[in-house]
Amino acid sequence: MGSVDKGNHHLSSCFREAEDSTSNGFEKRDLPSDICLSPAHRVLIALRESVMLRTNVNILYQGDLNKLKEAELAPIAILFSGGLDSMILAALLDQCLDSKWTIDLLNVSFDGQLAPDRVSSLAGLKELQRISPLRRWRLVEIDSNLANLKEESEHVMSLIYPSNTYMDLNIGIALWLAASGDGWVNGQDGDRYKHKSTSRVLLVGSGADEQCAGYGRHRTKYRVGGWVSLDEEMRLDVQRIWKRNMGRDDRCISDHGKEARFPFLDESVIRTLLEIPLWDIAKLDEPVGKGDKKILREVAKLLGLQEAAFLPKRAIQFGSRIARESNRKNFGSNRAANLASAGSVEVHKRNH
Numbered sequence: 438m439g440s441v442d443k444g445n446h447h448l449s450s451c452f453r454e455a456e457d458s459t460s461n462g463f464e465k466r467d468l469p470s471d472i473c474l475s476p477a478h479r480v481l482i483a484l485r486e487s488v489m490l491r492t493n494v495n496i497l498y499q500g501d502l503n504k505l506k507e508a509e510l511a512p513i514a515i516l517f518s519g520g521l522d523s524m525i526l527a528a529l530l531d532q533c534l535d536s537k538w539t540i541d542l543l544n545v546s547f548d549g550q551l552a553p554d555r556v557s558s559l560a561g562l563k564e565l566q567r568i569s570p571l572r573r574w575r576l577v578e579i580d581s582n583l584a585n586l587k588e589e590s591e592h593v594m595s596l597i598y599p600s601n602t603y604m605d606l607n608i609g610i611a612l613w614l615a616a617s618g619d620g621w622v623n624g625q626d627g628d629r630y631k632h633k634s635t636s637r638v639l640l641v642g643s644g645a646d647e648q649c650a651g652y653g654r655h656r657t658k659y660r661v662g663g664w665v666s667l668d669e670e671m672r673l674d675v676q677r678i679w680k681r682n683m684g685r686d687d688r689c690i691s692d693h694g695k696e697a698r699f700p701f702l703d704e705s706v707i708r709t710l711l712e713i714p715l716w717d718i719a720k721l722d723e724p725v726g727k728g729d730k731k732i733l734r735e736v737a738k739l740l741g742l743q744e745a746a747f748l749p750k751r752a753i754q755f756g757s758r759i760a761r762e763s764n765r766k767n768f769g770s771n772r773a774a775n776l777a778s779a780g781s782v783e784v785h786k787r788n789h
Contacts, residue, residue, distance in 0.1 A: 476713045477735035480706070484736065487703035488529040488640070494538070497638060510539065511575060514636035514695075516615050517542035518554040518756050519561030521730060522642030524745035525737055526700060527561070530640065531569045539573040541634040543615045546580050547759045554756030561745060568741040577634055579620035583762040586610065594784065596688045600681075604780035607754040607763050609689045615639075616690040616697075639690055643682060644701035647674035648710050649730040650719035651750045656729065659721040668715055675707070725749050 474482070492513050513530060517523045523542075530540060542562065546552040555578065562576045583590075590610060594601070597609040618634025646652050650659075650671060659667040683699075690697040700706065710718065713732065720728040726749040727734070737746040754760040764774030 475735075476717045477732055477739060479709055479713070480732055481736045481739050483703070483706045483709040484525065484700060485529050485532065487700040487706050488526065489533045490703070491640070491698040491700060492530060492533050492638065494534070511541040511634060511636050512538055513638050513640065514541035514543050514577075514618065514634050515640045516612070516642065516753075517544050517558055517561070517576070518751070518753065519544070519557030519559070519745070519748075520554075520642075520751060520756070521733055521737060521745055521748050522645040522701070524561050524564070524742050524748075525733060525740065526640050526642055527565055527574075528568065528737075528740040528742055529700070531565070531572050536571055539575050541618065541636050542574060542576045543618055543620070543634060543639070544576060544578055545611050545615045545753070545757045545759075546578065547583060547757050547762050549580060552756065552758045553751055554753070557748065557751075557756070564742060564744050575622055575632070575634075577618060577620040577622055577632055579614050579617070581614055583610075583759060583766055589613070593689060596692055597685045600685050601783050602780060603763055603767065603782050603784055604754060604760075605685060606784055607759045608752075609685060611753045611757050611759050612686055612689040613692060616693040616695050618693070618695075637695060639695045639697050641686065641690070641697050641699050642701060643686060643699045644675075644678065644707075645730065645733060646750065647671060647678055648701065648707065648718075649733050650715075650721060651730045653750075655719070656721045656725075659719075664715055667719075667721070671715075678702075 494512050497512060513534060515523055515527050515530065517527065527540065527542065534540065542558065542565075544555060544558040546555040549555070558576060558578075562574055565572070565574050590606065593609045593613050594606060596613065597605050600609075616639060618632075618636065620632060621629055622632045623629050648671065650656075650667065652674075655667060655670060658670040687697050710732075718730075718732050720731045722728060723731075726747050729750060734746045737743075754763075760780075761771055764771045764779055768774035768777055768779055
């Protein structure tokens, strides 16, 4: 495994050595002293440990490691938009995964190279190559068209059930296509070749927005009711994320034989974020792309992700432009869809 302390040697003076009880079987290790660490450093350490626990190749593959000797194989993939959350996960995975492995970055677009998530994924790839030039990063561009996905859409409806809105369907289709890993890769020589990711584990950034005030409604709650209202809304988001998102997302991803893993929802990460004052988590008086998810933007900077640290929030259904295509197909136009609050409208024809 690669060193988990890469780029953080300056923190060594803030670490104290501690020994866990011998009854739990853990060895002596260095533990951070909260007195010395900033809130962002504490979140970074918790997130790194979370990624490490979920991406140990020896545990994942056990006796099948002999099948992973080819340098081009990528045991772990990331649902990758090039946004703040997926960039943090990619940088942390790079620190936790042996440098001999390729990392697949799976990106979905319903508007070719013009979709916002495709644009940011290409920029994100360059930034990752800058901070870790020895790593083999493979951006898998998964392009699709909603008009060609009639049967697939019905199948995804059965996966997301009991969720049944157009928003759920759009998110489900985007996740389902991403988990297929079936797309195109731009080679170093300028050639473009077909590739299907064989990664068994897919890291997903779910939970970051809920815990770090990433949604527009968080800004509204803060503006109307201050810190108390914001805190209530964020706690509600975390309490209901399993019902709103997790079952839907997990079924869409596991349908392709991949296991979704959610580092931002690790208990230690949740606990660390809850211990930090809300005004250190977000600063919603500041503009979008700066004050929202403030603490994660600071984590990104600690990881050397200077450009990603200023990217605004963009949900997968909008970043991939599947929502726009769905609106035109089912409502006639984006304007008509907005007037009808399309995201919350139920899809009447369901295939259970």
